[in-house]
Amino acid sequence: MTTTTMFALTWAVLLGSVALTLLMAAKLRFVLDPFRHQPADLGLPEGTPAPAFSASTLDGAVVDTEDYAERAFTLVFVSHHCPSCREHLPHMRALWSLAASAGSDLVMVVFDEESGSRAEAERLVAEHDVPARTVLAAPGHPLRELYNPRQATPLYCHVESGVVRGSGPLGSQGWQNLVRGWQADVVGAR
Numbered sequence: 001m002t003t004t005t006m007f008a009l010t011w012a013v014l015l016g017s018v019a020l021t022l023l024m025a026a027k028l029r030f031v032l033d034p035f036r037h038q039p040a041d042l043g044l045p046e047g048t049p050a051p052a053f054s055a056s057t058l059d060g061a062v063v064d065t066e067d068y069a070e071r072a073f074t075l076v077f078v079s080h081h082c083p084s085c086r087e088h089l090p091h092m093r094a095l096w097s098l099a100a101s102a103g104s105d106l107v108m109v110v111f112d113e114e115s116g117s118r119a120e121a122e123r124l125v126a127e128h129d130v131p132a133r134t135v136l137a138a139p140g141h142p143l144r145e146l147y148n149p150r151q152a153t154p155l156y157c158h159v160e161s162g163v164v165r166g167s168g169p170l171g172s173q174g175w176q177n178l179v180r181g182w183q184a185d186v187v188g189a190r
Contacts (some may be wrong), residue, residue, distance in 0.1 A: 022129055038093055042152045043167025050159040051146035055109075055135040063107060064163070070105040072160040074178070075143065076132070076170065079111040079153045080120045088154050088170050089128040095179065096132045102185035104158075105133070111153060112138040 032056040054064035078085035096106045108130060121136050137144045147157045147167075154170040158178055167183070169176040 048164040074158045077155040081145045082153045085154045092130045102182035106132045112136045
């Protein structure tokens, strides 16, 4: 091989390495802060009265706002097509337990986008051993339309005494503050 060919190959490898490094850095930045590019107003504004709803869970029970007249609840919106949702699902069992210990209820709302979604939702719940009440919400379902108007996932909406107390992406500062509040309530109750 000539010196010119070796020089050209070396530059090609170097430029390819730089391009791959830049691509990986962009992906890593998303992993470290996946909500950086999402608007802050994804959910209902804090202080909004909680809209009335009634929904059937995967096991056939009915969940509605009357169930939560005196109890706090948090809706967690996920989709089985959402990679970020899949990252949060393994933690749902522990979060459900923490929320319950703090006097709150966690209700998971799985977006139903196509036929077969029910089986996929049931598989997700079973795979991650999610004990939370789980609702399958088709397009136009009141939980999607009223509590998650932008249809964003993963998203939470926390309600206390019939009023929205927090809403936004899972992993956001608001979500972290809610989980810390549950932790403080549990520690304070001991």
